[in-house]
Amino acid sequence: MGDTFFWDDTGDIIRVLARQFGILNANCCDTCCGEEVSLVQSHIIIEIDRRTNPSMQEVARSLGMDITTFSRQIKTLESRRLVTRCQDPGDKRINLLKLTPEGVQVKQQINNRMKEYLELLFSELTEFERDTVVRSVRLLSRAMEKTGICCLR
Amino acid sequence: MGDTFFWDDTGDIIRVLARQFGILNANCCDTCCGEEVSLVQSHIIIEIDRRTNPSMQEVARSLGMDITTFSRQIKTLESRRLVTRCQDPGDKRINLLKLTPEGVQVKQQINNRMKEYLELLFSELTEFERDTVVRSVRLLSRAMEKTGICCLR
DNA sequence: TTGTTTTACTTGACTTTTGCAAGTTTTTAT
DNA sequence: ATAAAAACTTGCAAAAGTCAAGTAAAACAA
Numbered sequence: 001m002g003d004t005f006f007w008d009d010t011g012d013i014i015r016v017l018a019r020q021f022g023i024l025n026a027n028c029c030d031t032c033c034g035e036e037v038s039l040v041q042s043h044i045i046i047e048i049d050r051r052t053n054p055s056m057q058e059v060a061r062s063l064g065m066d067i068t069t070f071s072r073q074i075k076t077l078e079s080r081r082l083v084t085r086c087q088d089p090g091d092k093r094i095n096l097l098k099l100t101p102e103g104v105q106v107k108q109q110i111n112n113r114m115k116e117y118l119e120l121l122f123s124e125l126t127e128f129e130r131d132t133v134v135r136s137v138r139l140l141s142r143a144m145e146k147t148g149i150c151c152l153r
Numbered sequence: 154m155g156d157t158f159f160w161d162d163t164g165d166i167i168r169v170l171a172r173q174f175g176i177l178n179a180n181c182c183d184t185c186c187g188e189e190v191s192l193v194q195s196h197i198i199i200e201i202d203r204r205t206n207p208s209m210q211e212v213a214r215s216l217g218m219d220i221t222t223f224s225r226q227i228k229t230l231e232s233r234r235l236v237t238r239c240q241d242p243g244d245k246r247i248n249l250l251k252l253t254p255e256g257v258q259v260k261q262q263i264n265n266r267m268k269e270y271l272e273l274l275f276s277e278l279t280e281f282e283r284d285t286v287v288r289s290v291r292l293l294s295r296a297m298e299k300t301g302i303c304c305l306r
Numbered sequence: 307t308t309g310t311t312t313t314a315c316t317t318g319a320c321t322t323t324t325g326c327a328a329g330t331t332t333t334t335a336t
Numbered sequence: 337a338t339a340a341a342a343a344c345t346t347g348c349a350a351a352a353g354t355c356a357a358g359t360a361a362a363a364c365a366a
Binding site for chain 2: 315
C-alpha cells in the first residue's frame with residue numbers, strides 16, 4: 001500500500017481515463033442525434049433516468065453541480081421538452097424531475113452511440129480482459145457509492 | 154457480445170464513473186493547495202508532465218480541446234509561472250511546453266490529494282479486487298491509446 | 307526560385323456556462 | 337408565532353468555449 005510509484009501512476013491513469021471518457025461522451029452527444037445536447041446535459045439526463053422522480057437537489061448533488069447552474073440547465077432542458085418538472089405534492093418547495101418520451105429517446109441515442117464506441121474499444125481486449133474490465137467498473141462504482149467520495153465539498 | 158442489457162448497463166456505469174472521477178479531480182484541485190487551478194488547467198498540467206516537451210497542438214489534441222482555448226489557457230498558466238514555452242529549434246512555428254518547478258509541485262500536490270481519495274476508495278476493496286481494478290485501468294488506457302477513440306471529431 | 311498551400315499558433319469578438327450573493331416561498335423547529 | 341432552514345430562482349460578473357480572421361514559418365509544386 002505504501003508503494004508510491006504504483007499509486008502515482010494509477011492516479012494519473014485514472015485521471016486521464018476519466019478525461020478521455022468525458023471527451024468520448026461529449027462526442028457521443030455531438031454526433032448521436034439532431035438534438036444538441038451538451039456533456040453536462042447528457043449527465044443530467046442520465047442521472048434523472050437512473051433515479052425515480054428525483055428532486056432537483058438530489059440530481060444536482062449527485063452530479064456535484066451547483067444548484068444555480070443546475071436550475072438553469074433544467075430550464076433549458078424543459079424548454080426543449082426533454083425534461084418535465086412537477087411540484088412534489090407533499091412539499092411545494094420541491095420540483096420532481098422526469099424525462100419526457102423525447103428525453104428518453106435522446107438518452108437512448110446517446111447510449112447507442114456510446115455502445116458502438118465501447119464495442120470498438122473492447123474489441124482491443126480479449127474475452128478475459130473484457131470481463132476483468134467490466135467487473136472492475138462495477139466494483140469501482142459500488143465503492144464510490146459507499147464512500148460517497150466524489151461529491152464532498 | 155449481443156447482450157444488450159449488459160452493454161447498456163456498462164455504458165451507463167462508465168459514464169457515471171467518468172463524471173465522478175471528474176468531480177473528484179476537481180475537488181482535488183480546489184482543496185490541494187493555495188494555487189487556484191481549474192479542472193481543465195489540471196488536465197493540461199498533467200498532460201504536459203506525461204509527455205516530454207510536447208508542442209501545443211499535441212497537448213491540445215490529446216485533451217480534445219480547441220487550440221484557441223488552449224492557447225489562452227497556456228498564456229494564463231505561463232503568467233502564473235506554472236508552465237514555460239520555448240520555440241522548437243527545428244521549427245520556429247512550434248512552441249514546446251514544459252512545467253516549471255512550481256508547476257511540477259502543483260502537479261504533485263494534486264496527485265497527493267488524489268492519492269488520499271484513491272486510498273480511501275480502494276480501502277473498500279479486497280486486495281484481489283484492487284489488483285483487478287488496477288489491471289483494468291491499465292488495459293482500458295492502453296486500448297484507448299490504440300483506438301485513439303476519444304479524440305475523433 | 308517563386309508562388310501556393312499547409313501548419314502552428316494568436317487575437318478579436320462574440321456566446322455559453324458557471325458561481326456567488328441575494329431573494330422568494332415553503333417547511334421545520336422552538 | 338417567530339426564527340431558522342431548505343429548495344429553488346434571478347442578477348451579475350468571471351471563466352471558458354467558439355468562430356472568423358490574421359501572422360509567421362515550413363512544405364510543396366511549377
